[in-house]
Each structure stands twice: as C-alpha cells, then as structure tokens.
Amino acid sequence: MAGETTAHTTSPTTERADPGDELVAELADGVLHLSGSLSLAGVARHWKRVRELVAGSSGPLAIDVARLDSIQGSGAALVVELALELERDGRGGEVRGATGSVHALLGLYAPDEAAPPPHAHELHESFLAQVGRRSIGVTTGVFEGIVFIGELTRACGRTILRPATFPLREWVVQLSRTGPDGVAIVALVNFLVGTILGFQSAVQLENYGAEIFVANLVGLSVVRELGPLMTAILLAGRSGAAFAAELGTMKVSEEVDALRTLGLSPHRFLVLPRVAALVVTMPLLTIIANAMGILGGLAIGCGAMGITLNAYWQQTASSIETSDVLTGLAKAVAFGAIVGVIACHRGLSTRGGAEGVGRSTTAAVVTVLFALIIADAIFTYLFTLFGL
Amino acid sequence: MSRVVVEARGLTVGWSGEPLLEKLDFEVASGDVFAILGGSGTGKSTLLRHLIGLEAPLGGTIEVNGEPPSLVGRPRHGVLFQSGALFGSMSLLENVVLPLRHWTDVREPERREIAAAKLRLVGLGGFEHYMPAEISGGMKKRAGIARALALDPELLFLDEPSAGLDPVTSSHLDDLILSLNQNLGVTIVIVTHELHSIFQVVSRCILLHRERRGIIATGDPRELARTSTDVRVREFFRSADAAGRHAGNAQ
Missing domain, CATH: 3.40.50.300 (P-loop containing nucleotide triphosphate hydrolases)
Known part of the structure; x- marks a missing residue:
C-alpha cells in the first residue's frame, strides 16, 4: 500500500480532551495499525477518521492491534464490526496482534457462529415481495376481524341461551366506568357544541330576521346528528382507548391466555360486558348530550339574541319529532357497539410489549373514528331513504 | 406401567x-x-x-x-404462566375462585373456603385479599399455582x-x-x-x-x-x- 496516513488529528472536538484517549491509526502495506487507547472517548474523536482511512483504501486489509495500550468494550465492538465488514467485502479483515485483555475483549464481541437467520426486516425485499407481505397482512387482519365478530356472536348466543353465565359483575364495573364517569365531559362538550352551533346559525339567520329558527337548527342538528356523534367520539377517546389499552395489556401479560386455559372465552368474559356496557350507556349519555346541546343553543338564543325562554322552548319542541329523537338514539346504540367491538378487537390483537399496547390503543381510536363517520353517513342515507 | x-x-x-x-x-x-x-x-x-x-x-x-x-x-389441566398471569383487577382469592365459580356447582361460601385453602397450600394464607400488584414475583407464581390447582387437576x-x-x-x-x-x-x-x-x-x-x-x-x-x-x-x-x-x- 503506497504512502502512510495517520488518523491522529488535532481538530477541534466537543469531547473532553484527555491525553489518555488518543488513538493513532496508520495504514501501511495492507495493514491498519491501531495504537494508543481504544476507549469510548477515543473512539468518539477518532473513529470517523479511521473509517475514512479504510474507505479510502483498497485491496486486502488486516487490522493490527498489537500496539494498543488499552481498550474498552465499545472500541472492541467497533474493531470486530470493522473486521466483519472487511470480511464481507472480500478484503480479509484479519485481526492481528491481540494479546491479554485486548484478545479477551475482542473474543467477547466476536459474533456467535450459530447466529439465527436474519430477521425478515433485515432482508432486502423486492417491491413485489413487500406488496405481497403487506397484502397478506391486510387479508389476515380482515380474516381475524371476521373471526372476532363470529366469536362475539357465539358468545352473545350462549349468553342468551344461558343468561346466568353473563359476567354481570364485570358489566356493572364497565357500566360505571363508561357511564357516570363520562357524564361531565359529555355534558360540557355538548353544551359547548350547542353554543357554537347556536351562535353560528344566529349570525346568519339574523340577516333574515329569522333568529327564532336558531331553536329549530340547533335542536334538530343536535338530536339527529351531533348529540350521538359527539358522544360516540368522546367515548371512542375515553372508553375505546381504555378498552384497547386494558385488553392489550392483559394480552401481553398472558392474562388472556390464562383465561383461555381456564376454559373461559375472552369474548364472553372480557368483550361482551364491555360492548354491552357501551350499548347501554351510549343512548343514556346521548340523552344528556341532546339536552345539554339544546341548552347551549338556548343560552345563545336567549342570552345573545333576545329570544324569550318560552318562545325558544316552544320553537324547539315544535321542531323536534319523536322520530328524530329515536333515530338519534338508534344511532347511539349502533355507535356504542362500534366503539366497543373495534376497541376490544384492537386490544385483543395486541402483539409485542408496551409498544404494542400503545400501537393498539392508537389504532383503536383512529379505526373507531373512521368507522363512526362511515356509519353515520350510512345511517343518514338510510333514514333519508325511508323518510325517517 | x-x-x-x-x-x-x-x-x-x-x-x-x-x-x-x-x-x-x-x-x-x-x-x-x-x-x-x-x-x-x-x-x-x-x-x-x-x-x-x-x-x-x-x-x-x-x-x-x-x-x-x-x-x-x-x-382438565392447570397452567402456570411465566409471569403468573393473575387477573390484575381481582384479589388473589377472586383469582382462585373464578374457575370454581364457572365450572362447579359449589356454593359461593364453600368456593371461597376452597380458594383460601389452595392459597394456604402454596404458602399464601393471609394474603387472600391482596391484589396482584401488591405482592412479589414469587408470591404471584405461588398464587398462579393455586389458581391452576383450583379445579383439582391431575396434570399441571x-x-x-x-x-x-x-x-x-x-x-x-x-x-x-x-x-x-x-x-x-x-x-x-x-x-x-x-x-x-x-x-x-x-x-x-x-x-x-x-x-x-x-x-x-x-x-x-x-x-x-x-x-x-x-x-x-x-x-x-x-x-x-x-x-x-x-x-x-x-x-
């Protein structure tokens, strides 16, 4: 190898300079000679230059460590990695002159001969293979979703046939968590939605002298659409995320497996009470949401637009029909089931550890929100189609 | 044989x-x-x-x-998982009572007596009302064994x-x-x-x-x-x- 190069530089560095951390690298006759200290601090300051030396060379290259005064684990790891890389590139990469502690440490970092095959993610897949793998993943996900619905339906059927087996205690606990605990936030948010809707519509309707119709607009919007939808969105963030995280944690800590080995179906004992709780609490919370939304509109109508309390109430009552309330509540029941089923499915599909639980929780909330909007659109279309 | x-x-x-x-x-x-x-x-x-x-x-x-x-x-067999896998929302006693409640006609007072005895068998007498989060790793494993033994399996x-x-x-x-x-x-x-x-x-x-x-x-x-x-x-x-x-x- 022509010439001689050194990696020993005096360039400014953010590392604290310590004379004991100096690493000198010289390239001569196809051998990379390392001398001085191969400590973490020395590596931090000089290893980049060592790599540049190696990258700038060609042909077979050995690494001579005979003149190293000291070495630490990180230094040994980098030497071993460099040697492996040279070997992979067909440039030899033999490590020479290692004695005593240097030899021992390099031996410690030497790769396990019986290393497992590379992980799927380490393999360079072609585009087609990646598309195929992802397609299989999506198909498997859909299949698992269908199996989940099937298992839940079976659990429902068994519970109907043998009501005594329904996990009543768990249902009551979930009722309490999803219902009373959520009243305050549902009431507050829907009141604010009512005020926003009231204010926005009042500004427009005032131009036509039709302020009184704020009551119609707020009342109908809240009862038919916004009451159930906003409540479902809140429950998706609150109870849906909680279900996914709780069941996900149970899955990764083997509690779900333990339940199965006791002959108890997770769908019957974990999913059913949660979905049943939401199916009951959603319409109840929606009634509160409707009332608070109307109250919000009333606050704007009476407080800002000068409509009398009696007039606003009369106008609201005359504009809302029983079918409006019932269609809203029907949506609420369906939304409750959607939130519960999707969140529980995501929770029970959790793989991996804490990270997997986080992923499932996020996926549960996103999927539920998407499903709610789709379901709302379908309901609105169907109700319009049937004149409801 | x-x-x-x-x-x-x-x-x-x-x-x-x-x-x-x-x-x-x-x-x-x-x-x-x-x-x-x-x-x-x-x-x-x-x-x-x-x-x-x-x-x-x-x-x-x-x-x-x-x-x-x-x-x-x-x-027909009991299983102890590596972590114990106790149900975190239930006391140790409730964990052991659960399979008895679902698979036997034993009345509730007797179920609780049996569960308490299983816990005593594994050296957890007196810990019946502790929650899994309140006990050590070794105790969790013992409680897991007690739950696995709840239905008197012949294979563990x-x-x-x-x-x-x-x-x-x-x-x-x-x-x-x-x-x-x-x-x-x-x-x-x-x-x-x-x-x-x-x-x-x-x-x-x-x-x-x-x-x-x-x-x-x-x-x-x-x-x-x-x-x-x-x-x-x-x-x-x-x-x-x-x-x-x-x-x-x-x-």
Missing part, C-alpha cells in the same frame, strides 16, 4: 408457519415431573403453548389424556416457575412442586433451564436444541448429566450448572 398422559408424535411447532421445532416424539407418564429443557430461544415455551392448546401444531399430533388439547369446556403445566426469582424463593417453589407431585399425585410438565430445579424435582426430561430444531436427549436429567456422551448435552448441563452457581454466589 404408568398411564401416558401427554403424548407427542411427529410434532412440529412454530410461529406464523415457520417451524421452530420439528418431528418431536415424547410422552409423559402419569406421576412424572417431566421437564422441557433447553437454552433460551430453543422453543420451550412455544412447545408448552402447543401442549396446552393455545397454538395449533404445524404438523404431527398431541394427545393430552388421550385427546387433542382443547380450550373448550372444563379444563408450569412455564419457568423459577425464572426471575432469588435462589431461596426458587428453592421453596421447587419444594412446593415436589410436594404437589408426591402428596397430591399431580403429574407435572415443567419448562425450565434452572439446573437446581431440574436436579431437585425432575424425574424425566427432554433437552431441546436450537440448531437441531428438536430433541437431542431424553431421560433422567441426573443420568444425562453424568453419562451423556453428546457434547451439546454435557455443555448444557455444565453451563446451566455454572450459571446456577454464579447466581447463587451473587445472592
């Missing part, structure tokens, strides 16, 4: 269609303390998950008490009961396992790589090997350690012994 309670023939197990262990043949006789041995990553826990019916084999057959393992209906599967425990707690757990086997006649299939436990409680074992993807030795672990000519078998017992001594000294 003892009755065969677990039988694997040509069994291939793995994850996502990828075999981890292939063509396994072994059987567990009634009254055995049978160990599935091997280093980390050899597939011991995966094999156990197949034996208890949590996963379906990729090939071959498993029979537990003459039937394929099933999770449907009243369980234990996944690394000593893992993560100090030598004293581990030794107490070994005594408990031996006592369950000798006094209650429970057949025990145990996954472990703790040599102390292996020599103290195990009567027969299979030794799994990662590269071989199968069984490299079968028999009495003490005999295997003493007489096996297979380098891999001798290395396993030597390394496990050294690791055990090191852990003991560290404690």
